[in-house]
Amino acid sequence: MLSAPQNSSSGSAIAASHAQVLARIAAAAQAAGRDVRSITVLAVSKGQPAARLLQAMDAGLGQFGENYLAEALPKIQALRERAPVWHFIGRVQANKTRPIAEHFDWVHGVDRLHVAGRLAEQRPHYAPPLNVCLQVNIAGEAAKGGMAPHEAPEALAAVARLPRLRLRGLMCMLPHEADVTTQHLLFGQMRQLLETANAAGLGLDTLSMGMSGDLETAVAQGATMLRIGTALFGPREPL
Numbered sequence: 001m002l003s004a005p006q007n008s009s010s011g012s013a014i015a016a017s018h019a020q021v022l023a024r025i026a027a028a029a030q031a032a033g034r035d036v037r038s039i040t041v042l043a044v045s046k047g048q049p050a051a052r053l054l055q056a057m058d059a060g061l062g063q064f065g066e067n068y069l070a071e072a073l074p075k076i077q078a079l080r081e082r083a084p085v086w087h088f089i090g091r092v093q094a095n096k097t098r099p100i101a102e103h104f105d106w107v108h109g110v111d112r113l114h115v116a117g118r119l120a121e122q123r124p125h126y127a128p129p130l131n132v133c134l135q136v137n138i139a140g141e142a143a144k145g146g147m148a149p150h151e152a153p154e155a156l157a158a159v160a161r162l163p164r165l166r167l168r169g170l171m172c173m174l175p176h177e178a179d180v181t182t183q184h185l186l187f188g189q190m191r192q193l194l195e196t197a198n199a200a201g202l203g204l205d206t207l208s209m210g211m212s213g214d215l216e217t218a219v220a221q222g223a224t225m226l227r228i229g230t231a232l233f234g235p236r237e238p239l
């Protein structure tokens with residue numbers, strides 16, 4: 001019997017790498033005594049053309065993380081009918097908040113109240129509230145965005161009061177060179193910041209942490225959203 005021609009070899013490659021990522025998450029969740037259903041995979045699609053995102057959707061991925069507005073907007077337009085969930089995970093420049101507020105479902109990199117205020121003001125009234133995570137520079141790296149950990153409680157309380165936003169939780173990126181012990185320490189500090197905010201009544205449900213290289217530690221420390229690029233799509237071209 002003739003089989004239907006493969007859509008393309010890379011479509012099945014994404015399906016295979018998605019299955020591998022899910023297996024890693026399942027193993028890490030089981031080791032941590034967590035329900036895998038509490039963990040969501042964002043496919044980090046920076047540098048990937050819209051056609052690859054369609055293949056990813058066919059492979060069961062429905063949420064995409066994009067870092068650059070100019071790159072993301074044409075893809076959002078191209079995939080309009082499939083309507084995936086769009087997450088802005090890059091650095092938010094204050095002069096680019098309007099298109100972000102208009103076209104994305106989530107923003108993970110909010111690290112200044114000024115930016116949160118603009119997103120609240122510019123979120124269209126026809127759209128549901130914009131989901132927001134505050135970024136914490138958990139390792140205190142000079143080159144990374146994010147607020148200092150000690151600033152988080154007050155910033156969370158302030159952003160929680162803004163209209164048109166739904167504050168969901170916290171996001172971080174670890175230093176590239178962090179070993180597993182350091183990963184546990186830093187991700188654990190993120191989890192504590194979230195627990196402190198929830199003890200104060202904020203009702204946050206999201207820890208956006210863990211990437212291709214450190215997802216197991218992130219799951220062990222309570223991550224609810226993993227941002228996975230390379231492990232799904234393969235190595236990126238340098239930008």
Ligand SMILES: *Cc1c(COP(=O)(O)O)cnc(C)c1O
Binds near residue numbers: 046090173231
């Ligand atoms: C690129 C990127 C990722 C994905 O990184 P991988 O190591 O390819 O999984 C996750 N989060 C942010 C903020 C990124 O910029």
